[in-house]
Amino acid sequence: MDQLIKELQQANVGQIKENELLANHTTWKIGGPAEVLVIPKDETNLAKTISLLKKNNVPVFIVGRGSNLLISDKGIRGVVIKISDSIDHLEVNGEEVRVGAGFSLIKLATMLSKKGLSGLEFAGGIPGSVGGAVFMNAGAHKSDISKILKKAKVVYPNGKQVWYNNDEMDFSYRTSRLQKDQGICVEAIFQLRNGNREDIVAEIQKNKEYRKKTQPWDFPCCGSVFRNPLPHHAGKLIEEAGLKGYTVGGAQVSTIHANFIVNIGGATASDVLGLIDHIKAEVYKKFQVQMETEVELIGEKS
Incomplete structure (x- = not known):
């Protein structure tokens, strides 16, 4: 591991921390240490990091903002890569939105509502990152990511990079293909639609207020713990x-x-x-x- 750390430092991929307590990186404030934590400074250095890990045959796990995640008390051996605000580019072209995986989902939904773009109102109170939302097909208020995702750029631990169209993502309730094949979403393209700005902002605010009233945010939590065993809640x-x-x-x-x-x-x-x-x-x-x-x-x- 010492040799790998040395190579990562020489490659200047970003922040590198040894035995970093992962409780500091999850919304539950729970989790043991990562043998090594890497926070790449951009998407290029993320790819460089994954390539070095593949070369050294080191186990890798990737996290975003740490919601919907329970890390064991013993922590994680190998390398944890955190996709943070450094991978949070945003480009809006008409009704199409291209965004980095580290971008806050709540922040994105709020910003786009103010531009009069409709489709992300459901996400106004969902914690976590864009990448994590794609991974889990996050949803609320009878909508989810599968309704708006056009394409997702995915990186695999072996370094392979692929763009998947919506119909290739195998979306279902709180599920995507990424959970099965260990792919990591690093960028997403969403197809939204123009609407009435005041109505969209009001809808997103209503959803935020509903979550504040009905869900606990006064203590650390991860979001919903169990899937709804339909038709039950x-x-x-x-x-x-x-x-x-x-x-x-x-x-x-x-x-x-x-x-x-x-x-x-x-x-x-x-x-x-x-x-x-x-x-x-x-x-x-x-x-x-x-x-x-x-x-x-x-x-x-x-």
């Missing part, structure tokens, strides 16, 4: 199982929305996993419904 099942406020260590089922687990202080990944297992067991016992996590679980097992 995960939050409703958890609440009806009597689990609102149920706590394991520093992890608690939110008293505001039961499909959120919040870090009320010092929560570990083990606390969250214990709470997830308890929720699954209780919901199945009461409703015979299998719950499936939406949050991505990564890192070394404790």
Whole structure:
């Protein structure tokens, strides 16, 4: 690893940190150390980093803004690449928007609403980056990324780069092909439409206010923990199982929305996993419904 670090430093790819606590890079404020964390300064240096990792045969994991992510207490061996604000270019050509994967989804939705571009109103309160939203097919308010994505530029750990059209992304509920083949979205092209600026801004504000009222943002959280086991709603099942406020260590089922687990202080990944297992067991016992996590679980097992 020392040789790899030396090569990354010589290539001047960006910030390089050893044994960096990943709790500092997730919205849950949970996660052990990365053996090495690299924050590339632009897309070119991201590709350079991946190429060096491939050459050295080093395991790699890529994160964005750290939402929808649970990293184990033992952390991650190998190299974690963080796609940050440095990969956040934005180009608006009429109704077509080209944007870097590190761009904040909330910020993008807000900016475009003020330009009178419609299609991203649903995303006004969704935390995380554009790249993560494409990866998860993020959605809300009866819409999602699949409704507006035209193309996505994807990089693979072996260095291969591909542009995928919407119909090649295998989108379904909170799912894309990137979860299956470990592709990383580094850029997206969205097809929006012109609309009435005041109506769009009002809609996005309404969605933001709804999320503030119905979801917990006073404690660190990752977003929704479970996928909705359609036709049921995960939050409703958890609440009806009597689990609102149920706590394991520093992890608690939110008293505001039961499909959120919040870090009320010092929560570990083990606390969250214990709470997830308890929720699954209780919901199945009461409703015979299998719950499936939406949050991505990564890192070394404790």
